[in-house]
Amino acid sequence: MSSIKKKPNKKVFFINQKVNSRLKSYIVSDYFWAWAKILVGKLSPKAYLQFLDLFAGAGRYEDENASTPLLILEHVINDVDLRAKVKLVFNEADYVIYNKLKAEIEGFPGVSTLTYAPQILNESVGGGKIEELLLSSTLMPTLLFADPWGYRGLTMDLFSHILKKWGCEIIFFFNYSRINAAINNKKVTAHINSLFGQNRADRLRRDFVRTNQEEKGDIWFERITPEEREQIVVVNIDAAFREALSPRNVFTQKFRFTNGRGNRTSHYLIFATKEPFALRVMKDIMAKQSTSNEQGVASFESSPLHKQLSLGLTTEISPLEKLIELLRRDFVARTLTVTELWNEHHIRTFNASTHRFTLPNYKQALLLMEERSIVKILPHRDKRPSPLGKPTLADDCSIIFG
Numbered sequence: 051m052s053s054i055k056k057k058p059n060k061k062v063f064f065i066n067q068k069v070n071s072r073l074k075s076y077i078v079s080d081y082f083w084a085w086a087k088i089l090v091g092k093l094s095p096k097a098y099l100q101f102l103d104l105f106a107g108a109g110r111y112e113d114e115n116a117s118t119p120l121l122i123l124e125h126v127i128n129d130v131d132l133r134a135k136v137k138l139v140f141n142e143a144d145y146v147i148y149n150k151l152k153a154e155i156e157g158f159p160g161v162s163t164l165t166y167a168p169q170i171l172n173e174s175v176g177g178g179k180i181e182e183l184l185l186s187s188t189l190m191p192t193l194l195f196a197d198p199w200g201y202r203g204l205t206m207d208l209f210s211h212i213l214k215k216w217g218c219e220i221i222f223f224f225n226y227s228r229i230n231a232a233i234n235n236k237k238v239t240a241h242i243n244s245l246f247g248q249n250r251a252d253r254l255r256r257d258f259v260r261t262n263q264e265e266k267g268d269i270w271f272e273r274i275t276p277e278e279r280e281q282i283v284v285v286n287i288d289a290a291f292r293e294a295l296s297p298r299n300v301f302t303q304k305f306r307f308t309n310g311r312g313n314r315t316s317h318y319l320i321f322a323t324k325e326p327f328a329l330r331v332m333k334d335i336m337a338k339q340s341t342s343n344e345q346g347v348a349s350f351e352s353s354p355l356h357k358q359l360s361l362g363l364t365t366e367i368s369p370l371e372k373l374i375e376l377l378r379r380d381f382v383a384r385t386l387t388v389t390e391l392w393n394e395h396h397i398r399t400f401n402a403s404t405h406r407f408t409l410p411n412y413k414q415a416l417l418l419m420e421e422r423s424i425v426k427i428l429p430h431r432d433k434r435p436s437p438l439g440k441p442t443l444a445d446d447c448s449i450i451f452g
């Protein structure tokens with residue numbers, strides 16, 4: 051039976067920044083920048099964008115490395131549009147850590163140039179005040195970042211309320227190792243129910259029971275592997291996010307972090323959005339931060355071993371060949387543009403077999419298919435630009451499948 055894992059030690063967490071923390075901060079701050087730059091031009095005169103970090107931490111590690119709040123603050127200060135139109139809200143429950151964060155932010159060079167002074171809150175998520183702020187009907191377009199040490203206080207109802215609003219997206223650092231250990235623990239049933247939503251949590255437990263044991267005569271044998279268990283958890287949290295609105299209206303993308311030895315999953319960074327374009331932007335950012343890739347197909351992982359141990363990553367055939375196989379199967383006798391193909395295949399039927407492929411990967415696969423005469427592409431390759439001696443593939447090119 052699983053036991054509750056110990057919480058991380060506050061005293062040591064903010065001493066030296068680990069590789070995973072650095073990568074997580076880069077992904078979040080790079081995405082914040084892209085999100086803010088896209089939306090800032092679409093705001094009405096009185097509106098503003100909000101970055102809301104629910105579990106902000108100290109802002110800087112004792113080794114002097116800046117963490118997510120300071121990277122985001124720097125982006126805003128350095129951009130004239132964002133300075134005028136972004137409100138940063140950082141929350142941290144621990145009073146000592148909150149004071150460190152406050153000092154870092156208030157002393158940050160250029161902070162006084164912001165139209166909206168950063169708001170630094172010392173509230174406990176789950177205590178009511180933060181929930182009140184998030185449930186307000188006047189919530190501005192908000193990028194919500196939730197990076198807790200565990201799972202307490204986070205509810206799918208809250209996530210779903212936020213996702214419904216225009217311009218609102220969520221980045222959740224899902225603590226797989228702690229949540230996995232808590233799923234069957236009766237003492238925290240209510241927390242797990244709130245996080246996954248009651249129906250999903252019940253289903254998750256049922257899936258565990260169904261797959262966990264096998265009857266042979268009078269004896270029940272464990273037959274679920276840790277990888278299978280992980281797959282069940284991941285599929286269910288993914289589905290919970292997609293069902294927050296309706297599966298066709300929410301897109302998710304995840305990035306896996308292993309522990310320091312690289313042999314187990316520690317966290318997933320989960321991104322949820324209603325916007326297909328936002329998914330494309332986040333995929334490109336996560337692909338860039340992956341610590342390994344094969345034929346240009348990123349692992350969407352950070353592992354010190356650069357091993358592809360995770361779910362669905364150990365393919366017998368190379369990933370691009372796998373994508374070619376899927377495209378051949380799914381588009382027989384069809385003609386469509388690259389954008390239409392991407393939208394149909396990736397965005398609408400987005401699933402475990404396609405989640406690692408970025409738009410550039412689809413283009414790589416289509417160009418290989420053209421070379422092998424599996425598809426025809428219009429305009430013809432001689433008529434398309436070939437800056438590096440190889441024809442390019444624009445989003446509006448037509449792909450003709452045989």
Ligand SMILES: C[S@@+](CC[C@H](N)C(=O)[O-])C[C@H]1O[C@@H](n2cnc3c(N)ncnc32)[C@H](O)[C@@H]1O
Nearest residue numbers: 105106107117118142143144174175197198199
């Ligand atoms: C993983 S750390 C955050 C790291 C931070 N996101 C970063 O990138 O540097 C989690 C933080 O949440 C704080 N915390 C724990 N429980 C909390 C709660 N209920 N509400 C708000 N903050 C909480 C902890 O004190 C800790 O500083």
